[in-house]
Amino acid sequence: MKGKFSLDSYRVFSEVYECCSFTEAAARLYVTQSAVSQSIRQLEAMLEVQLFVRSGRAVKPTVEAKELYAMIAPALETIGEAEDKLEMFKQFREGSLRIGAADTVARRFLLPYLQKWHDQYPGVRIEMINRTSTEAFRLLAAGKIDMAFVNSPISEEKLSRKCCLKLHDVFVAGEKYKHLKGKKLTREEIGALPLIMLEKLSNTRRWVDEQFRNSGVELNPEIELGAHDLMVDFARIGLGVSCVTREFSNLSGELFELELAEPLPPRELDLCWLETGNLSAARQKFMEMF
Numbered sequence: 001m002k003g004k005f006s007l008d009s010y011r012v013f014s015e016v017y018e019c020c021s022f023t024e025a026a027a028r029l030y031v032t033q034s035a036v037s038q039s040i041r042q043l044e045a046m047l048e049v050q051l052f053v054r055s056g057r058a059v060k061p062t063v064e065a066k067e068l069y070a071m072i073a074p075a076l077e078t079i080g081e082a083e084d085k086l087e088m089f090k091q092f093r094e095g096s097l098r099i100g101a102a103d104t105v106a107r108r109f110l111l112p113y114l115q116k117w118h119d120q121y122p123g124v125r126i127e128m129i130n131r132t133s134t135e136a137f138r139l140l141a142a143g144k145i146d147m148a149f150v151n152s153p154i155s156e157e158k159l160s161r162k163c164c165l166k167l168h169d170v171f172v173a174g175e176k177y178k179h180l181k182g183k184k185l186t187r188e189e190i191g192a193l194p195l196i197m198l199e200k201l202s203n204t205r206r207w208v209d210e211q212f213r214n215s216g217v218e219l220n221p222e223i224e225l226g227a228h229d230l231m232v233d234f235a236r237i238g239l240g241v242s243c244v245t246r247e248f249s250n251l252s253g254e255l256f257e258l259e260l261a262e263p264l265p266p267r268e269l270d271l272c273w274l275e276t277g278n279l280s281a282a283r284q285k286f287m288e289m290f
Contacts, residue, residue: 006042006043006046007079008039009039009040009042009043009046010043010072010076011029011076012025012029012036012039012040012043013039013040013043013051013065013068013069013072014069014072014073014076015028015029015036016036016040016052016059017061017065017069020058020059020060020061021057021058021059022036022037022040022059023057040052047064047068049062049064050062050064051064051065051068052065095123095124095125095280095281095282096124096125096126096127096282097124097125097126097127097146097147097282097283097286098127098129098144098145098146098147099126099127099128099129099145099146099147099148099149100129100130100131100135100136100139100140100145100147100148100149100150101128101129101130101131101136101148101149101150102130102131102132102133102149102151102228103130103227103228104227104228104229104245104248105149105151105248105269106128106130106149107229108247108248109149109164109165109247109248109269110149113289113290114126114128116289117286117289121282121285124282129144129145131148132201132202132203133148133150133151133154133202133203134201134202134203136148136149136150136272137150137154137159137272140159140272140273140274141158141274143274146273146280146283147271147272147273147283147286147287148271148272148273149164149269149270149271149272150203150269150270150272151167151203151204151207151245151267151268151269151270152167152203152207152267152268152269152270153203153207153267154270154272158274158275159272159273159274160272160273160274160275161270161271161272161273162270162271162272162287162290163268163269163270164268164269164270164271164290165247165268165269166247166266166267166268166269167245167246167247167248167266167267167268167269168245168246168247168263168264168266168267169204169207169208169243169244169245169246169264169267170243170244170245170246170249170257170258170264171190171193171195171241171242171243171244171257171258171260172232172235172241172242172244172249172251172255172256172257172258173235173240173241173242173255173256173258174235174236174237174238174254174255175238175254176238177193177238177241177258178256180258181256182259183258183259184259184260184261185258185259185260185261186260186261186262187212187215187217187260187261187262188217190212190217190241190258190260191212191217191218191219191220193240193241194222194223194239194240194241195219195220195221195222195223195240195241195242195243196221196222196223196224196225196231196234196235196239196240196241196242196243197219197221197223197224197225197231197242197243198224198225198226198228198231198243199224199225199226200224202226204245204267207267208243208264211264211265215262221240221243222240223239223240228244228245228248228249231243231244232244232249232250232251232255235255236253236254236255241258247269271287271290273287
């Protein structure tokens with residue numbers, strides 16, 4: 001067998017076979033009749049068989065052509081369906097995005113973006129995976145999610161990242177601790193209060209602990225919680241002083257921020273992903289929102 005496999009040649013052959021006409025096949029393919037004739041001649045030369053016999057203006061397939069069409073027609077149909085599917089992906093009419101984020105990030109930050117995306121591209125399904133930053137790292141590395149919104153600091157060097165929001169860790173209290181209003185508290189004084197903090201596994205908790213430890217203060221909270229919103233509620237009813245992220249907290253009403261003589265440095269909410277070549281069109285478009 002001479003020559004190389006040519007998908008275009010088989011497409012031309014399929015059109016001619018179905019039309020029994022070079023002219024009609026050329027019209028359906030939006031090419032000239034001479035281009036169709038040349039493609040068939042090249043295919044016949046490559047396969048070393050005659051595929052069509054001219055009969056006036058029409059052409060008749062040979063026995064070899066019938067056998068060839070029976071074998072390639074299903075493949076061409078499958079390829080066509082695949083191309084149509086990819087075109088829908090490129091136009092954001094189909095597809096999916098798997099996003100990892102903590103409950104608080106999803107509720108307090110992502111919701112308006114998710115709504116905007118759904119309004120613009122309803123055909124692209126969003127799958128939210130609610131996990132802590134540490135767990136999101138593992139899912140990214142395993143290829144089980146496409147991207148993750150995580151609180152810095154991020155130690156994973158292989159992750160690409162994009163800053164979405166500056167975060168500030170603050171201590172808040174309710175009416176029970178109103179005597180602390182207006183006072184600048186040292187880190188030692190903060191450490192002596194009945195603290196409510198996130199669990200030790202959280203990225204935020206490890207960061208705050210490290211900042212205080214660098215100042216020689218070891219934090220020993222009386223209450224540890226897994227939900228950020230609960231810490232706000234606990235502080236509001238006077239169960240202690242909560243360490244929360246200002247940007248994710250509703251501090252209206254009786255809650256107030258304690259003033260620190262040495263405020264904690266800001267952190268970031270980062271959008272992270274693994275660089276594995278070209279990003280999918282949907283993922284790239286989603287990331288452009290931030």
